[in-house]
Amino acid sequence: NQASTSEPSLSPKPIAVLVIGMAGSGKTTLIQQINSYMHAKRKIGYIINLDPAVTHMPYEANIDIRDTVKYKNVMKEYNLGPNGGILTSCNMFATRFDQVIKLCEKPRDPALQYIIADTPGQIEIFTWSASGAIITELLASSFPTLVVYVVDTPRCTNPQTFMSNMLQACSILYKTKLPMLLAFNKVDVTRHDFAIEWMTDFESYQAALDKDPSYASTLSRSLSLVLDEFYNGLKSVGVSAVTGEGMAEFFEGIEACAEYYEKIYVPE
Numbered sequence: 001n002q003a004s005t006s007e008p009s010l011s012p013k014p015i016a017v018l019v020i021g022m023a024g025s026g027k028t029t030l031i032q033q034i035n036s037y038m039h040a041k042r043k044i045g046y047i048i049n050l051d052p053a054v055t056h057m058p059y060e061a062n063i064d065i066r067d068t069v070k071y072k073n074v075m076k077e078y079n080l081g082p083n084g085g086i087l088t089s090c091n092m093f094a095t096r097f098d099q100v101i102k103l104c105e106k107p108r109d110p111a112l113q114y115i116i117a118d119t120p121g122q123i124e125i126f127t128w129s130a131s132g133a134i135i136t137e138l139l140a141s142s143f144p145t146l147v148v149y150v151v152d153t154p155r156c157t158n159p160q161t162f163m164s165n166m167l168q169a170c171s172i173l174y175k176t177k178l179p180m181l182l183a184f185n186k187v188d189v190t191r192h193d194f195a196i197e198w199m200t201d202f203e204s205y206q207a208a209l210d211k212d213p214s215y216a217s218t219l220s221r222s223l224s225l226v227l228d229e230f231y232n233g234l235k236s237v238g239v240s241a242v243t244g245e246g247m248a249e250f251f252e253g254i255e256a257c258a259e260y261y262e263k264i265y266v267p268e
């Protein structure tokens with residue numbers, strides 16, 4: 001009897017998504033929207049909160065750093081300021097992140113499809129710390145993993161601000177070596193067409209810069225040539241974390257990045 005001798009079919013691994021972006025770009029609101037979308041579409045996901053200092057969370061996290069470390073106690077105990085307290089709390093949590101991986105590898109619901117991680121408000125606390133590197137590496141060596149870089153679209157309409165945000169994204173890509181989905185958020189306030197145009201048409205970006213003859217503008221001109229390669233390999237999508245616009249495309253982007261991960265990921 002074929003059925004009794006064959007191995008049970010393994011369900012595919014869940015996709016891990018690290019949500020990173022500048023403070024105020026809308027990470028938390030976007031995760032709330034992702035959560036509602038998953039419920040509506042019967043997709044099964046875990047949400048991990050990695051921000052020890054968050055006071056209000058509009059969604060319920062399955063795994064919450066605040067259940068393990070109290071950052072105010074860490075501040076007191078080690079005589080640290082707020083940033084040092086957050087950083088140390090993240091480092092403490094990272095030492096136990098293997099337990100989080102185990103929970104996600106043997107989830108209560110074996111049909112788990114997504115693991116969505118919300119990162120601390122201050123971007124560099126995650127991107128330039130031991131904890132960020134450890135957590136990223138543990139996720140990426142266990143699951144198909146990608147970075148969603150959230151862009152505050154209304155705050156990027158100036159070509160130089162846009163450039164500085166893209167350099168930040170590029171640096172994260174360089175450090176994590178993971179597929180990246182650019183989520184142009186807040187499209188209910190400002191459409192992201194200008195950004196797509198600047199990323200795909202070098203001359204239109206140059207034309208926007210021509211209005212500003214400063215040194216920074218000359219630098220941006222040269223950098224945009226460098227970033228051309230970065231833009232080529234990048235997926236992007238316009239979303240509104242408030243209205244839910246673009247969520248279907250967002251999930252398509254996640255799936256495409258996960259497929260790309262299979263092709264490019266090389267364990268350290």
Ligand code: GTP
Pocket residue numbers: 021022023024025026027028029030120121122185186187188189239240241242243
């Ligand atoms: P930190 O916790 O500082 O990292 O912020 P965050 O990146 O998690 O951003 P958060 O979700 O707290 O959103 C910041 C502000 O932007 C809030 O006032 C949100 O209501 C607003 N916001 C987020 N997404 C959208 C959006 O798609 N459209 C509009 N109009 N506002 C948004």
